[in-house]
Amino acid sequence: MQKKNSYSLKNEIIRNKASYIMLAPYFILFFLFTVLPVLASIVLSFTHFNMLEFPTFAGWSNYLKLFLEDDIFMLAIKNTFIFAVITGPVSYFMCLIFAWIINEFKGKLRAILTLVFYAPSISGNAYLIWNLVLSGDRYGYLNSWLMKWGFLNAPIQWMKTAKYVLPFLIIVQLWLSLGTGFLTFIAGLQTVDKSLYEAGAMDGIKNRWQELWFITLPSMKPQLMFGAVMQITQAFAVADISIQLAGNPSVNYSGATVVTHLMDYGTTRFEMGYASAIATVLFIVMIGTNKLVQKILGKVGQ
Known part of the structure; x- marks a missing residue:
C-alpha cells in the first residue's frame, strides 16, 4: 500500500511538474523563513542560549x-x-x-x-x-x-x-x-x-x-x-x-x-x-x- 501511494504521488508530481516548479520558490522560502525558524525555536526552548556562547541543553528547566x-x-x-x-x-x-x-x-x-x-x-x-x-x-x-x-x-x-x-x-x-x-x-x-x-x-x-x-x-x-x-x-x-x-x-x-x-x-x-x-x-x-x-x-x- 505504501509503495502504491508513493507511486501515485510520484506520478502526480510528474504529471503536474509545471505547477510544482512554479510553486517551488514559494515553498522553499516558506520552509526557510517560516517552518525552519519555528522548528529552531522549539529546539532552542530546551537550551540555555545567550547569543554569545553555544547553546547548552537545559531540558524542561x-x-x-x-x-x-x-x-x-x-x-x-x-x-x-x-x-x-x-x-x-x-x-x-x-x-x-x-x-x-x-x-x-x-x-x-x-x-x-x-x-x-x-x-x-x-x-x-x-x-x-x-x-x-x-x-x-x-x-x-x-x-x-x-x-x-x-x-x-x-x-x-x-x-x-x-x-x-x-x-x-x-x-x-x-x-x-x-x-x-x-x-x-x-x-x-x-x-x-x-x-x-x-x-x-x-x-x-x-x-x-x-x-x-x-x-x-x-x-x-x-x-x-x-x-x-x-x-x-x-x-x-x-x-x-x-x-x-x-x-x-x-x-x-x-x-x-x-x-x-x-x-x-x-x-x-x-x-x-x-x-x-x-x-x-x-x-x-x-x-x-x-x-x-x-x-x-x-x-x-x-
Whole structure:
C-alpha cells in the first residue's frame, strides 16, 4: 500500500511538474523563513542560549521556570487571554457586520466606505493620535473634554495608572481591528452567487438574517476561516499597542502581554532559550485556538 501511494504521488508530481516548479520558490522560502525558524525555536526552548556562547541543553528547566517561577509571565498570559477573548470575537464580528453593511452599497460609495473603515489599520499616525487623546496632562483630548464637562477636577495619567491601561489598550485595538479580515469579508461577499438568494426565497427563507445564516456565510467559509486566523493572530500577538501607549515595561506590568514578555527576554536580555520557550507556548496556544475556531465555523449554516 505504501509503495502504491508513493507511486501515485510520484506520478502526480510528474504529471503536474509545471505547477510544482512554479510553486517551488514559494515553498522553499516558506520552509526557510517560516517552518525552519519555528522548528529552531522549539529546539532552542530546551537550551540555555545567550547569543554569545553555544547553546547548552537545559531540558524542561525553561518551561518549569516559566510556569512556576515567572510571575510576570503569568500576568502577561492573563492579560493576553483577556485581550484575546474580548478583542478577537468582537473584532471578528465587527469586520463581518461592517463588511455586510458596506457590501449593500454600490460602486464608488462602497469603495469610499471601505477605505474609510480600513484606513485606521494602516495609518502610521494611529499611535500618535491615541497618545494625544490619552495624554496625562490637561491638554490631552480626553482629560480636556472630561474637565470641560465637569467629570474631572484634575487630569489623570491614563496610561500610567494600572487600572486604566488594559481597558484603553482593548479600545485602541478594536479601533484598529478593521484590517485584512475586513477586506477579505468584503471580497467574499462579492463572490456569493446571487441566484442562491432567489433559490432560498423559493425554499422558504423569509428575511435578511436567514439569508445571511443559510446562504451568505456558508458560501464564504474560506474567507471566514482566513479572517478568523487573522483575528486570532492579531489578538494573541498584540505588542506594539502596549509598547507605544503604555511603554515596556508598563506600570506594574498592567499592559504586559506574552509578546512583550518575549521581546523583553529576546531583544533586551538576549536569553534566547527562555524567549524560545515563551514563543513555543504562544505557538501551541494559537494552534489550539485555531483548531477550536475551525470546528465552530464548520457548523455555520448547518
